Amino acid sequence: MKSPRTARRRTPRVELYERIVAAIHDGTFPPGSDLPSEPALAARMGVSRPALREVLILLQEDGVITRKHGVGSRVNQHLPPRGLERLLPVEALLDEGNITCRRLAAEHDEATDFSGHHLRLSSMSRTWFWETLIEVDGVPACFAHEWAAEDSALTALDPACAEAIAHQAAADPSTGEPVVTMLAALLAAAGDHTLTGKSTLGATILGRERGKAMNRPPETPAILITQVVSAESRPVLAAKYLLPAGAPFLRIVQRR
Incomplete structure (x- = not known):
């Protein structure tokens, strides 16, 4: 599997999307x-x-432009905020250092309230859930809780996506196979399919179990990033990323 720092391939559609956004911002x-x-x-x-038409549809879905049949496309007055809309795995956004991922859980189970809501799943749906601890230079820096869409939805996107999630769930670092977050695995397998993400930020505390895993007090303040990744408006991954106070900075990559 490719390194998470090189997993994201810049397809022609991604490049065209970014060229148009750059022209808007300049x-x-x-x-x-x-x-x-x-x-x-x-x-x-x-x-x-x-x-071009395909990219214009994506720009409209992201709130960058408004399209009207027979009229054309207009740039919106209020553009989406810069930052996490450029989709990258959280391990690629962490500050420079020796970054490793350690899988704490990988389960194929019934949807939770969170995953069911964000991934539009029924209460009987089964989906992959991963808990991954990301370390920078050996120091715990981020908890990643990630849920994939149903296998049928991933297969409809690309059979390689469903295969990559199932394969990486059982990754064994003792064999030399790197452990990565679910988003890194999905981006590496998605190929020419354009994935988009929407994120929100909030504040919380680590809590007892996560504090124990990070060797931090339970009341340690933390930033919570909630992210939903979609392919052509169909959500395929939902995640919560928890970064405690004192964790390395995220390198926010802006549109350009």
Whole structure:
């Protein structure tokens, strides 16, 4: 399996998405302005109209533009905040150092309230849940709780995605196979499929069990990142990432 730092491949769609967003942020297409017509914009970007149309749909889903049939596309006045919308595994966002992942749990079980809500699962659905402890230079830095969509949904996206999740769930570092987060495994397997993520940040405390695993007091303050990853509006992964006070900084990668 590829290293999580190189797992994400920049596909032509991702590059086109980022080129258009960069043009919005540098004032070429300022907020509130109309984008050129599809034929004109496709020619300007040097891409086909079908490829452009697919990226415009993603931009609309992310709240960057508004499209109206027969009218065209307009850049929204209030753009989504910069930051975690560039989808990367949390281990790739942690500050530089020797980063390792240790799997604490990997279960294929019934959906929880959290995973059922965010992944649109029924109460009888079964899905993969992973608990992973991420360490930087041997020091616990982040808890990752991740849930995958049902196997049928992952297979519909790409059979390699379902296979990668099942395979990585049983990764054995003693054999030389690296342990990675579920998001890293999914991004490595997704290939040309464009995945998008939406994140929220909150505050909490570690609690007794997580504090014990991190050798920290239960009342240690922590940042909680909740993230939902989707493929064409279909959620395929939901996660909670918990970073205690004093953990290495996250390297927030902005749109460009």
